[in-house]
Structure formats: structure tokens, C-alpha cells
Amino acid sequence: MYTRSGELVTISRVNLKGRWKFLRSLRFRIMLIMILMGIIPTIVVENVVVQSYENRAVSQRSIIVKNQSDILCNQLVSLGYMEDPANEVINGEFNMLTSIYGGRILVINKDYKVIRDTYDLDRGKYLISQEVIDCFNGVETSQYDEKNQYIEMTVKISDPESVNKDVVGVMLISVSTLEINTSREILEQKGTMILAIIVVLILVFGYVLSGILVKPFQKITRSIEELTDGYLEESISVPDYLETELITDAFNKMLSRVKTLDDSRQEFVSNVSHELKTPLASMKVLADSLNMQENVPVEQYQEFMQDISEEIDRENSIITDLLSLVKMDKKAADLNIEMTNINELLELVLKRLRPIASKQNVELILDSFRPVNAEIDQTKMTLALSNLVENAIKYNNPEGGWVRVSLNADHKYFYVTVADSGIGIPEESLNHIFERFYRVDKSHSREIGGTGLGLAISRSAIVMHRGAIKVYSKENEGTTFSVRIPLVYIA
Ligand SMILES: Nc1ncnc2c1ncn2[C@@H]1O[C@H](COP(=O)(O)OP(=O)(O)OP(=O)(O)O)[C@@H](O)[C@H]1O
Ligand SMILES: [Mg+2]
Known part of the structure; x- marks a missing residue:
């Protein structure tokens, strides 16, 4: 861009580096939050639904099989099956039950001997498992083996005629849960499909919404870029948020x-x-x-x-002044801070200026109210105060006047005032005298001599010390500059 002075200043466009730029954008984060907020509840709900379906289906299946087995067990005893396992009616019922539920039934007698196996594999063998023993002791079991997809249960065969309803045998039933698992898988597939649809919807919706949300920020970037390309005069306004x-x-x-x-x-x-x-x-x-x-x-x-x-x-003195100003413009770190006796410093300043003062017939007075020691940069502070006293002498009454320098302090600051009986400064100039090259009355100032840099230098030096300078003046009566500097330098 071109500044008003016509110099070319190149300002590169905002162009962020990095491959993962989008991942760091507000837009991506909004989308991510929306996706997480949509997906997590869906996954949780899906899992709860599938799991409760499975639990319910398995327990219903167990109840039905158990009921049918109970009926069968009663028939077993009444038809004397335990003694003669060749009963056609019962075997028919066994076959029906196992074919409906895709299972296997073992009937075990009191001697733990398998008297009937619908698979015909273990007939005549002995089966002494914990569940069978428990069942003989009256505790029936029912277990769901999710991995191998079957329910295994033991049902006691008890003799209703006997006094204690003695357990005369155990029926070991396993039923397949394959179709429960198939239904579960179908449910899961549907859930995944719903999830995918939700993700797609959120992506589309999130893209649009996040675009709307971040638009004002893009507007700011664009406005700033337009500004850097164009004029400093304009200002930007994006009051959306x-x-x-x-x-x-x-x-x-x-x-x-x-x-x-x-x-x-x-x-x-x-x-x-x-x-x-x-x-x-x-x-x-x-x-x-x-x-x-x-x-x-x-x-x-x-x-x-x-x-x-x-x-x-x-020319030489202008260049010297400019150089001191440039030095003052540097960082405060360049200060060479030392504990200094301010009374002595002021005496020295006045001693150096006394010849000029007496040449101009100006009386120079120093009022030290108390001894003051402070942490300052001696060279810069001397320059700052010398400029003030020099002005007070220079712009004094041609018929002879006075300059009164006073030094005082409290627990935090020391104060120097430089008062004169001189020509004073018009009110409209008071705001400008600290500006570089500003001189109140060019023609008058020309005969007195100076470049208008003195006060600018003084103020820079004082500000570097975290101090303050003020001026009070009345035309044709006199001027007072008052300076306040911290006793302890604050870096
Ligand atoms: N004590 C004073 N009484 C009256 N006018 C003053 C006084 N001090 C400063 N001025 C006015 O403020 C102007 C700026 O002062 P400043 O010290 O910055 O510059 P200068 O004295 O003109 O030049 P130099 O750079 O040599 O100091 C002066 O030109 C003068 O008009
Ligand atoms: Mg001056």
C-alpha cells in the first residue's frame, strides 16, 4: 500500500501456513461439537435399545422353554419314562421341542446316567456336572451363553406322588438363540444406518450453520485486508456480535x-x-x-x-539535538540508572548555565528544601533539567529578571520546579511546546536562537524515567515548569 507520503509499504495478506489449517478453524470446531453432540447420544440409545431387546428376547425364550419342560417333566414321571425311556409319545414331544427351538435335550436319572439324548451321542454315559448336582439338590439353573448363542437350563424331574416331591431325574436342555442374534444384528444394522444418516445431516447442517456463525469474523478479516490495501483514514465496523x-x-x-x-x-x-x-x-x-x-x-x-x-x-547543534532525541526514543532499557544526589546535580546544572544567565542579566536561584537521592540516568536527567533552565533564562525579561529552581521530595517522588519572570507562553501554544520543532513566535524566537527540540528532549527523558512534566504560564508574567520523578526507578 502507499502511505500518504507516497512510500511503498508492503503488507502481505493474511495467509496462514500449515496443512491442518482447517482443523484449527472455529468452523471446524463448531462442526465437531455438533457431530459429537449428535453421535454420542445416538450410539448410547442404539446400544441400550439393542441390549434390552436381547435381554427381553432371551428371558422370554427361557420362560417358554421352562414352562414346556415343566409340563414334559410331569408327563415323564406319570408315564414312567424314567424306567422305560422308549416311550413314543414323550420322544415325539422331545423331537418337537428340539426342532422348534433348535436344541438338544438330555434326560439324566438318579444315577447321573444319561437315559435319553436327542442327539443320540451321550446316551448311556454318566454326566456329573455342577449344574446337574445342583438340580438334584433342588436348584434349577438357566444360563445364557452369548458367545455360542444358546441358553442352557436344568429342570428337575420330581415325583409328585412322593411325600417330599423327590427329584428322580434332571432334564438338561439347550436351546439355540441364533434367530435372536440375527434379529439383534438387523437392529444393529438399522441403528448404524440411522447413525450414518444423522452424521450426514449434521455435516450438511453443521457446515451451513458454522458458515453463518463465523461469517462476521470473516467480515472482519476482509475489512482489515481492504483497509491495509487502501487508506488509513477509514475505520471498520462489524456490529454483528x-x-x-x-x-x-x-x-x-x-x-x-x-x-x-x-x-x-x-x-x-x-x-x-x-x-x-x-x-x-x-x-x-x-x-x-x-x-x-x-x-x-x-x-x-x-x-x-x-x-x-x-x-x-x-546546523551542528540541530544535528546534536536530533541525535539526543533519537537516543531518547529508544527503549527504556538503554537507561543507565544510578543512585544520584539530585541537589548536587541541580547545583551543577545551574553552575554551567550561570555565565549565560549573568550575560542576560538574569538572577539564578536554587531552593533545595531537603537532600534528595534518587535512581536516575544522570546524563539524560541533566539534559532534561538544563533545557528547562536554559529556556527560563533565554525567554526571560530583556531588562533582567529571575529564574528560581526548587527541589523537594516526598516518600515516592522528587519534584523540581523551574519558574521564571519571563515573557510567558500564550495559552494556545501551551499544548504544543513539547512538540518537536515547535517555537512560539518564529520571528522572535529566531533572534533568541534555538530549534524547538529542547522541550521535546526534556519530556522524552522525563517520560523514560516514568515521570511527568507540567507547565503553567501567563504571558508577560512568567512561566513555571514542574517535573515529578519517582525516587526509585521502575523498570
Ligand atoms: N520558559 C519559557 N518561557 C517562555 N517561552 C518558553 C519557555 N520555554 C519554552 N518556551 C517556548 O517554547 C518553545 C519551545 O521550546 P524548546 O526548548 O523546545 O525550543 P527552543 O528553546 O526554541 O529551541 P532549543 O531546541 O534550542 O531548546 C520555545 O521556542 C519558546 O517559544
Ligand atoms: Mg529550549
């Missing part, structure tokens, strides 16, 4: 700060060029006029050379 409004507000604030910085930088650059060119222009005029004349008298040469030398001094 409270959050986006807060972001754009913060951005606009930053933007206006950038604008201010840009303005002051441009003004500074143009002022610097102007100020540096002025002495050069004077020197050029002086040198040219000497060159164009023939037989210039020595006195005129000397006079012009004197003027040129003064302009060089002026």
Missing part, C-alpha cells in the same frame, strides 16, 4: 494510534529537512555572493565567513 464489535473497536483504536504516529512521523521528517536546509541555504547565499564579486575586500570576506561559521554551528 458483541465480540466482533469489541474486536473492531480495539482495531479502530489501534488504527487511530497508527494514524497519529504516521502524522507525527511525517511532520517530523518535513520539519527536520526544513530545519537542516535553512542553515545550508544561508551558507549557499553567502558563499555565492562572495564568489560572484571580484576583488572582495578582506573585511567583507571575514564578515561573511563569520556568518557561515555561525550557520555551521547552528
Whole structure:
């Protein structure tokens, strides 16, 4: 983009690196949450439904088989099957039961001998398993073997004629649950299909919804990109959400700060060029006029050379001031903090300036109310305070006046005030005197001399010390600068 000064500033577009860019997006997270919120309950419900179907089907099957077996057992005893297992009626019923439920029936007599096996495999063998023993003791069992898909149960054959209803045999029945499992699988397949449909629906719905939700944020990015491509003058506004409004507000604030910085930088650059060119222009005029004349008298040469030398001094002092300003602009880490006696420091400042003061017929007074020691950068603080005192002398009453410097402190800060009986500063200028190159009255200031950098340097130095500077002034009466600096330097 081009700033107003016309310089080319390249600002690369927001272009995030990384292959997994989408995974980090708000949009993806919204979709993920929606999918999880849709899928987890569906899976839970599906499992509960399938499991309860299976439990119910197995227990119903067990009850039916048990009832039929009970009836059979009664018939076994009454028809004397335990003694003669060749009974056609009973065997017919066995075959029917086993063919309906796809199972196997073993009848075991009191001697644990298998007297009937519908598979004809174990007839005549002895079967002494825990379940059979339990059943002879009156405890019938029923177990569901989910893995091999069958229910195994023991049913006691008891003699209704006997007094204690003696157990005369045990019927061991196993029934297949294959079709229960088949139904269960079908249910599961349907569940999976429903799940897949739900996922697809959520994906579509989530994509659309998340798109709507993140749109204002995309709007912000687009607005900022348009701004960086275009003008700093505009501001952005995306009031869709409270959050986006807060972001754009913060951005606009930053933007206006950038604008201010840009303005002051441009003004500074143009002022610097102007100020540096002025002495050069004077020197050029002086040198040219000497060159164009023939037989210039020595006195005129000397006079012009004197003027040129003064302009060089002026140029030099501007450059020195600029360099100190640039130094002040650096980070506060560059401060060289030392515990310093401020009373001595002020005495030294005044001692150096006393010759100028007496030349101008200005009385210089120092009021130290108490001894003050503080952590400061001596060079920078000396420069800051010297500039204030120098101004107070420079802009004083031509008929002679006074400058009063006072030093005081409390438990946290020390205070320096520089008051003078000088020409004062007009009210409309008070807000500008700390700006670089600002001088109240150009023509008047020109004869006094200066570049307008002194107060800017002072203020930078004071701010670096986390201090503050204030000015009070009345035209033709005098000016007071008051400075407040923390006794202990806060990094
Ligand atoms: N004590 C004062 N009394 C009256 N006017 C003042 C006083 N101090 C500063 N000013 C006004 O503020 C202006 C800015 O002061 P500043 O010290 O920044 O620059 P300068 O004195 O003109 O130049 P230099 O860079 O040499 O200090 C001065 O030109 C002057 O007009
Ligand atoms: Mg000054």
C-alpha cells in the first residue's frame, strides 16, 4: 500500500501456513461439537435399545422353554419314562421341542446316567456336572451363553406322588438363540444406518450453520485486508456480535494510534529537512555572493565567513539535538540508572548555565528544601533539567529578571520546579511546546536562537524515567515548569 507520503509499504495478506489449517478453524470446531453432540447420544440409545431387546428376547425364550419342560417333566414321571425311556409319545414331544427351538435335550436319572439324548451321542454315559448336582439338590439353573448363542437350563424331574416331591431325574436342555442374534444384528444394522444418516445431516447442517456463525469474523478479516490495501483514514465496523464489535473497536483504536504516529512521523521528517536546509541555504547565499564579486575586500570576506561559521554551528547543534532525541526514543532499557544526589546535580546544572544567565542579566536561584537521592540516568536527567533552565533564562525579561529552581521530595517522588519572570507562553501554544520543532513566535524566537527540540528532549527523558512534566504560564508574567520523578526507578 502507499502511505500518504507516497512510500511503498508492503503488507502481505493474511495467509496462514500449515496443512491442518482447517482443523484449527472455529468452523471446524463448531462442526465437531455438533457431530459429537449428535453421535454420542445416538450410539448410547442404539446400544441400550439393542441390549434390552436381547435381554427381553432371551428371558422370554427361557420362560417358554421352562414352562414346556415343566409340563414334559410331569408327563415323564406319570408315564414312567424314567424306567422305560422308549416311550413314543414323550420322544415325539422331545423331537418337537428340539426342532422348534433348535436344541438338544438330555434326560439324566438318579444315577447321573444319561437315559435319553436327542442327539443320540451321550446316551448311556454318566454326566456329573455342577449344574446337574445342583438340580438334584433342588436348584434349577438357566444360563445364557452369548458367545455360542444358546441358553442352557436344568429342570428337575420330581415325583409328585412322593411325600417330599423327590427329584428322580434332571432334564438338561439347550436351546439355540441364533434367530435372536440375527434379529439383534438387523437392529444393529438399522441403528448404524440411522447413525450414518444423522452424521450426514449434521455435516450438511453443521457446515451451513458454522458458515453463518463465523461469517462476521470473516467480515472482519476482509475489512482489515481492504483497509491495509487502501487508506488509513477509514475505520471498520462489524456490529454483528458483541465480540466482533469489541474486536473492531480495539482495531479502530489501534488504527487511530497508527494514524497519529504516521502524522507525527511525517511532520517530523518535513520539519527536520526544513530545519537542516535553512542553515545550508544561508551558507549557499553567502558563499555565492562572495564568489560572484571580484576583488572582495578582506573585511567583507571575514564578515561573511563569520556568518557561515555561525550557520555551521547552528546546523551542528540541530544535528546534536536530533541525535539526543533519537537516543531518547529508544527503549527504556538503554537507561543507565544510578543512585544520584539530585541537589548536587541541580547545583551543577545551574553552575554551567550561570555565565549565560549573568550575560542576560538574569538572577539564578536554587531552593533545595531537603537532600534528595534518587535512581536516575544522570546524563539524560541533566539534559532534561538544563533545557528547562536554559529556556527560563533565554525567554526571560530583556531588562533582567529571575529564574528560581526548587527541589523537594516526598516518600515516592522528587519534584523540581523551574519558574521564571519571563515573557510567558500564550495559552494556545501551551499544548504544543513539547512538540518537536515547535517555537512560539518564529520571528522572535529566531533572534533568541534555538530549534524547538529542547522541550521535546526534556519530556522524552522525563517520560523514560516514568515521570511527568507540567507547565503553567501567563504571558508577560512568567512561566513555571514542574517535573515529578519517582525516587526509585521502575523498570
Ligand atoms: N520558559 C519559557 N518561557 C517562555 N517561552 C518558553 C519557555 N520555554 C519554552 N518556551 C517556548 O517554547 C518553545 C519551545 O521550546 P524548546 O526548548 O523546545 O525550543 P527552543 O528553546 O526554541 O529551541 P532549543 O531546541 O534550542 O531548546 C520555545 O521556542 C519558546 O517559544
Ligand atoms: Mg529550549
